[in-house]
Amino acid sequence: MNAIILSAVLGVVMMFSSVFVKNKSALKHIAAAGLLVLLIANIADTYGCSLFKIDLHNMLRFDKFGLFFNTIGIGATLIYVVLSGRDIEKSGNYVAEYFALIFFVLCGLTLLTSFGNLLMLFIGIEILSIPLYILTGSDKRNLKSNEAAIKYFLMGSFSTGIMLMGIALIYGGTGSFQLEVVRSVFASYKGVSFLEIAGLLFLLVAMAFKVSAAPFHFWTPDVYDGAPSVFTSFMATVVKAAAFVAFIRLFDARVTETSAAVDWKMLFSILIISTLLIGNITAVFQQSVKRMLAYSSIAQAGFMLFALFSLNDMAKEGLLLYAAAYSLATIGIFAILIKMKDVSFEGYNGLAKTQPLLAATNTIFLLSLAGIPLTAGFFAKYYMLASVIKTGSYTWLVIFAVLFAAVSAYYYFRVIQAMYFKNGEAQTDTITPGFKAGMVIVAAIIVIVGILPQTILNWFYF
Amino acid sequence: MGITTILFWFLSALALLSAIMVLASKNPIHSILWLIAVFFAISGHYILLNAQFLAIVNLIVYAGAIMVLFLFVIMLMNLNSHTEPQKNIWMKLAGVISGGILFTILISVIRSSADMVNRTAQLKEGNIGLINTLGKVLFSDYVIPFEISSVLFLSAMVGAVVIGKKN
Numbered sequence: 001m002n003a004i005i006l007s008a009v010l011g012v013v014m015m016f017s018s019v020f021v022k023n024k025s026a027l028k029h030i031a032a033a034g035l036l037v038l039l040i041a042n043i044a045d046t047y048g049c050s051l052f053k054i055d056l057h058n059m060l061r062f063d064k065f066g067l068f069f070n071t072i073g074i075g076a077t078l079i080y081v082v083l084s085g086r087d088i089e090k091s092g093n094y095v096a097e098y099f100a101l102i103f104f105v106l107c108g109l110t111l112l113t114s115f116g117n118l119l120m121l122f123i124g125i126e127i128l129s130i131p132l133y134i135l136t137g138s139d140k141r142n143l144k145s146n147e148a149a150i151k152y153f154l155m156g157s158f159s160t161g162i163m164l165m166g167i168a169l170i171y172g173g174t175g176s177f178q179l180e181v182v183r184s185v186f187a188s189y190k191g192v193s194f195l196e197i198a199g200l201l202f203l204l205v206a207m208a209f210k211v212s213a214a215p216f217h218f219w220t221p222d223v224y225d226g227a228p229s230v231f232t233s234f235m236a237t238v239v240k241a242a243a244f245v246a247f248i249r250l251f252d253a254r255v256t257e258t259s260a261a262v263d264w265k266m267l268f269s270i271l272i273i274s275t276l277l278i279g280n281i282t283a284v285f286q287q288s289v290k291r292m293l294a295y296s297s298i299a300q301a302g303f304m305l306f307a308l309f310s311l312n313d314m315a316k317e318g319l320l321l322y323a324a325a326y327s328l329a330t331i332g333i334f335a336i337l338i339k340m341k342d343v344s345f346e347g348y349n350g351l352a353k354t355q356p357l358l359a360a361t362n363t364i365f366l367l368s369l370a371g372i373p374l375t376a377g378f379f380a381k382y383y384m385l386a387s388v389i390k391t392g393s394y395t396w397l398v399i400f401a402v403l404f405a406a407v408s409a410y411y412y413f414r415v416i417q418a419m420y421f422k423n424g425e426a427q428t429d430t431i432t433p434g435f436k437a438g439m440v441i442v443a444a445i446i447v448i449v450g451i452l453p454q455t456i457l458n459w460f461y462f
Numbered sequence: 463m464g465i466t467t468i469l470f471w472f473l474s475a476l477a478l479l480s481a482i483m484v485l486a487s488k489n490p491i492h493s494i495l496w497l498i499a500v501f502f503a504i505s506g507h508y509i510l511l512n513a514q515f516l517a518i519v520n521l522i523v524y525a526g527a528i529m530v531l532f533l534f535v536i537m538l539m540n541l542n543s544h545t546e547p548q549k550n551i552w553m554k555l556a557g558v559i560s561g562g563i564l565f566t567i568l569i570s571v572i573r574s575s576a577d578m579v580n581r582t583a584q585l586k587e588g589n590i591g592l593i594n595t596l597g598k599v600l601f602s603d604y605v606i607p608f609e610i611s612s613v614l615f616l617s618a619m620v621g622a623v624v625i626g627k628k629n
Contacts, residue, residue, distance in 0.1 A: 008613045015620060059606040094624045101624075104617040111610065119607045127614050134621035169571070198571040 001052045001062065002041040003070050003110040010034040011103035018096030028085030031099040035078040038106065042070045058178060059117045065316060066113035069245050072320060073109050073238050076327040077102065080234060083335040083438045087230040092138050098231075101131035105239060112246035118167045118177040121246060125163065125210065128242060129156050132235055136227040148226025155219040159209035166202025169195050182250065197262055203250060204267070210243040213305060214274040217298050221282075224294035229343070232290070233334030236297045241323035244304050248319060251308055268309040269397055275302035276404040283411045290343045292411055293333065296369065299408055300326050303401065306384040310391045317457055318383030324456070325376035325449065329365040332442045335435075336362050341427035348415055349424025355431060359419045361439040368446050370412040371405050376449035381405060383453075470510055477503035490541045494532050501525040513591025 017030055041051065046067040081088070081102075089095050108128030115121045133156065137149025167177070173195030174181045182200070209216040224232045251264070279299030286292040304326075307319040336358050340347050352359040368377035385398045419426075449456050480499035487493045501524045508517035589595050600608055 004610070008610075008616075011613070012616070054606075056606060057603050059604075092624075094627075097620050097624045100620055101617060104613060104620075107613050117607070119604070120610075123607055123611055123614060127610075127617060130614065130621060131617045134617075134624055137625060140625070194571045194574045198567060201567075 001050055001054060001056075001060070002045040003038060003067075003074065004060075004107060004114075005052055006038050006041050007103050007107040007110060010038060011100045011107065014096055014100035014103055018094070021096070024089055024095055025086075027095050027099060028081060028089060031102070032078065032081050032085065034103065035074060035081060039071065039074045039078060042067065042074055042110075046071065056116075059120050060111070060114045061116035061179075062114050065320075066245065066249070068320060069113045069241075069323065070110050072324045072327070073113075073242060074106060076238050076241075076324070076331060077106060077234070079328065079438075079442060080238070080331045080335075083331065083435065083442070084230050084233060084338060086435075087338045091228050091230055092140070094138075098135065098138065101135055102234065104131045105234075109238065109242040112242050113249070115246070115249065116179050118170065118179070118182070121250065122160075122163065122167060124246065125243075126160065128239060129160070129210075132231075132239060135231040135234070136223060138231065139228045142226075142228075144226040145228060148223045151226075152219055152223045155209070159206045159216070162202050162209075163206030166199040166206060169199030169202065171199075173199060179249075183252070200262075207243065207247045207250065208271060211240060211247060211301050211304070212298050213271050213301050214278040214298065217275070217278065217301075220298055221291060221294045224297065225288070225291045229290060229334060229338045232294075233331055233338070236293065236334075237327035237330045240297065240301065241304075241327055244301075244307070244319065244323065248308055248311070248316070252311060265309060265394065268305060269394060272302055272305045272309060272397065273400060275299070275305060276401060280404045280407045284407065286411070288344050289337060289340075289348065289415060292345075292415075293330070293337070296408065296411065297330070299404070300369070302404070303381060303384050306388055306401070309394075309397075310387040312387055312390055314383060314390055315387035318380065318387055321376070321383055321449075321453060321457065322380035325368060325380040325446065328442055328446055329368040329375075329377060332365040332439060332446075333362060333369075335439065339429045339431060339435075341429070345414060345418050346424065348418040348426055349422040351419040351426035351428075354426050355428055357436050358428070358431065358439065361443040362419065363416050364443040364446055366412040366415055368450070370409045372409075374447065374450045376446045376453070378450055379453040466510060469506070473503045473506040473510070477507070490536045491533070494529060494536065497532075498525050498529050501529070508591070511591060512588055515593040515596055516591055 013034065014027075014031060017027060021027060021030065044051075045062070046064065081099075088098055092098065105128055108124050108126070108131075111120055111124030111127065115124055133149055133153045136152050137145055139145035170182065171177060173193045174184075205216065209219075212220040224236060227235065276299060279295050279297075279302055283292050283295035283299060286295060304319060304322055307315040307322070309315075337343055339358075351362070364375065368375035371377045371381040385401060388394060388398050418424075477500055480496045480503060483496040484493045484500065487496060501520060505517040505520045505525075508514075508520060
């Protein structure tokens with residue numbers, strides 16, 4: 001509850017700070033301080049120190065998994081603001097409003113990690129999405145940004161419509177919005193009307209859209225490519241991970257699936273296969289690093305879907321680890337991408353000579369995304385695949401995923417190859433020592449988690 | 463066959479017919495007028511279900527405010543049957559197939575749920591839709607979503623200002 005209320009209040013504070021603070025660069029310090037407060041409040045909440053005592057009427061249910069995820073999401077946003085705050089300042093005239101919208105997105109995130117009622121899911125998804133439509137279109141003079149915003153808005157509203165239809169059908173079948181009811185639908189076979197099954201399928205489609213799983217991924221490349229890079233970074237990481245947590249909360253507890261009316265495992269394996277296939281194969285053919293990252297985010301969503309497939313403890317730990325590893329690495333890669341003058345693969349030629357430190361940290365981030373050992377990405381992928389093996393069936397799915405992880409190495413290594421082995425003069429904006437220090441810290445976190453994943457996971461159960 | 467049953471079938475037929483006409487009319491203005499008819503028919507259904515508040519809100523918000531905005535936009539853009547874009551036949555075919563699949567699923571869902579048979583209207587039954595009950599529920603059980611939706615509106619307002627203001 002701390003995080004939900006504080007993030008909304010801090011959003012309002014940011015909004016008003018545009019009136020009272022005339023110095024633009026002070027805004028990012030205010031935002032970073034706000035995020036720090038939010039982070040501390042959320043950690044306090046995790047260990048039982050809640051500032052607000054409210055009768056929740058079962059609308060929200062706080063558990064450790066959700067609160068830990070809040071910590072990861074808020075922490076990633078803090079790192080994002082520290083690394084890219086200067087670029088948010090440059091992206092338009094309404095800096096304070098952009099920060100306010102980021103806080104509102106965090107409010108949506110904290111709702112999605114703790115909803116106990118389908119209405120709260122709906123409101124959470126909307127609070128998460130609407131600020132993003134605006135951030136996508138914040139570069140008003142750029143036609144691509146406008147196109148991306150309108151596309152995202154139309155497709156997003158359409159998927160919200162499908163979600164509402166699903167919720168309405170579930171309500172029609174059961175007469176309740178509570179999450180337990182959804183769980184009981186999963187659990188039983190007889191006595192479940194097809195209204196509820198159809199409702200759940202609609203919810204599946206809508207959530208698959210939000211996490212950009214194929215075949216509902218069509219908006220992702222255009223939106224990620226068209227949006228200002230600094231906001232793509234936020235969208236592709238924190239927001240996507242939040243949608244995943246909502247997804248797993250919704251489809252949790254498919255206890256007796258052998259008796260269930262729908263073969264959910266089969267459905268999810270179709271989603272996973274098509275997502276991995278489309279994401280990885282299309283990423284290979286991209287010429288722009290930014291667009292490649294958009295497709296790679298689809299491919300990474302394929303891996304995160306494994307958590308929904310297996311739904312055991314290991315999958316949940318894995319999802320937290322995956323969200324952290326993926327978010328950190330992608331935020332780092334985007335922070336460098338924003339500084340590049342040319343975001344095609346050629347633009348990275350010879351970066352190792354002009355900016356050796358950036359090239360080295362970028363290499364660590366890319367290796368982590370590819371899932372190379374000694375980085376956090378390796379253990380994230382390992383947990384996901386091990387969770388499937390633990391369920392005892394569908395081993396072929398694991399082999400398939402490993403094959404596509406190998407394919408993904410190709411396009412991640414293309415960037416590394418351009419940086420180290422191609423001749424050229426990579427042009428970058430001025431790099432401050434503070435930025436370099438930030439990159440080194442993020443890279444260090446990724447390596448430390450990669451060597452000792454248990455430290456972070458034990459800390460979850462602390 | 464009581465008066466409510468007759469009303470139910472009449473309103474259903476009206477809603478379906480108007481909905482088909484929304485898609486079938488070539489002139490966008492006619493489409494919108496038919497859409498208003500759909501909203502009126504749906505509001506009639508709400509009254510049959512003893513949900514007066516919903517019926518009134520549906521009329522005020524949809525048939526009133528939103529449809530007027532639609533009309534404004536279409537008249538400002540000067541759309542008519544000549545400016546309707548031509549789609550190629552494969553696009554149309556794909557649309558028909560995917561729409562048809564969804565339609566089949568929904569039909570089968572409604573057919574298979576036995577508890578919906580013989581439940582057309584409940585005039586004067588149940589007080590869930592009355593404004594008195596609605597207000598009480600909204601400020602007790604549903605107070606959290608009610609309050610949190612203010613964050614949603616706030617972010618939408620901030621967005622409207624960011625997008626709409628001149629640089």
